[in-house]
Amino acid sequence: MKEYKVAIIIPTLNEERFIAKCIESVINQSFPLEEMDILVVDGGSIDKTREIVFELGRRCANIRLLDNPGRIQSIAFNIGVHNSIAPYVIRLDAHAIYDKRYIELCVQHLSAHADYGNVGGVWNIQSQNSSCQAEANAILNKVPFGIGGAAFRVGTKAQFVDTVPFGAFPRRVLEKVGGMREDLPRGEDNEFNSRIRKFGYKIYLDPNIVCTYYARATIKESVRQMYANGKSIGVLLFVDRNSIGVRHLVPAVFVLVVVALLLVGGVYHSFWYMLTVIIGFYFVAAFVATLIACHKYGYKYIGILPILFFMVHCSYGWGTMIGTIRKNK
Structure with a gap:
């Protein structure tokens, strides 16, 4: 297995609208491309997601497509971790694109602070299209009254937090705290970050680490997403x-x-x-x-x-x- 410095894990399931832009934003990072092991872990997409990833893999040899029989994101993350030996692991979302220095800044923080168990940044939330519903859903995600005041949604200063989206982890921390729970189809990141904190590590949010996240396109999609997210809280x-x-x-x-x-x-x-x-x-x-x-x-x-x-x-x-x-x- 080739030695890379960073493993980039991207779970996918029918993400043909977003996966190309997501991977292109990873390829164009300030962090050296040759030091990234890019693993797209697919849960059985039936659209063109896999075809798009294969095509990008022809251009870039360090893009790999792995199968995720369990379909859910926690299993995808664990598959990615087990298929790479990189000392740093970054879990990205196919529904987003990442600022040029996203990976560079994550690695800088982790390499400089042995007590950091997870590093991430803030969301720049955008609508998928110009419809009123799509734009309203984006606004919903930006205002505290909408979906709460989580720092990664509304934060503007560097701080220690309970959770960050699309985090970066040292492999030594993952080996100590274990992988994500595969019996949690949602809310796995909440539980995982809680476990990281219990082991004495800090979770750090840097507002200079930015990704553009695309909110759901319709009210129906937002309602369905929020129901599933709420259900995961009940389980947790x-x-x-x-x-x-x-x-x-x-x-x-x-x-x-x-x-x-x-x-x-x-x-x-x-x-x-x-x-x-x-x-x-x-x-x-x-x-x-x-x-x-x-x-x-x-x-x-x-x-x-x-x-x-x-x-x-x-x-x-x-x-x-x-x-x-x-x-x-």
């Missing part, structure tokens, strides 16, 4: 409570209160007044958040954002409740 309550924060549980509390008041209100109608007040307060907050967002991004979203906020919050909260009840992974 039983796997590792330290891997989730209070902000992850707020939507579930909101949905639980709404459902409870609806049911109790069927017997004691006065509870429906309480429900009306709570929903009223929610939409006041949603409208204020919408006005703030529209002041920055444009007022054409003033009608869609409150609805989008409500739908993704409810789907995420409901997903968390289902994950908690079923406890299935």
Whole structure:
């Protein structure tokens, strides 16, 4: 096996719209291309993803396509780790493109600090197209009221954090803490980062490390994604409570209160007044958040954002409740 300095692991499943741009952004990094082992780990794509990767592999010998029979991303990551001996491992997402110094800065931080177990940066979130739904979904991911205030979404300063997206890891840390849990189809990164912290390593966010991430194109896709993400939080309550924060549980509390008041209100109608007040307060907050967002991004979203906020919050909260009840992974 050829010795590279960095293993780049990119899980894929039907990513024909994004994979070429993603890999091109890796090829064009400031970090030397010849020192990168680029592993695309595919979960059985039925579109042109594999064909595109094969074509890029003809141009660049260090691009490899590996099969992922388990399909999910945690298994893809572990397959990539086992198929490379590079001392640094970076897990990238096919749904994004990466600034020129992304890999260089990640490696610099890891090589300079032995106590860093994971290094990453911030998202520059963009819409997939110019439709109102796609652009509203991008805004949803940028504002704290939308999908929380995680530092990688809204952070502007270097800091130690609980998690970063698309992180970089020293192999010696992976060998110590183990691989990602293959029984978690989602939320595996939360649990993995929690385990890294438990072993005494720090997770560092550098705002100079930037990727452009493409938000979902439609409201339906966002709602489906948020339900699945919420469900993973419910499961993580039983796997590792330290891997989730209070902000992850707020939507579930909101949905639980709404459902409870609806049911109790069927017997004691006065509870429906309480429900009306709570929903009223929610939409006041949603409208204020919408006005703030529209002041920055444009007022054409003033009608869609409150609805989008409500739908993704409810789907995420409901997903968390289902994950908690079923406890299935």
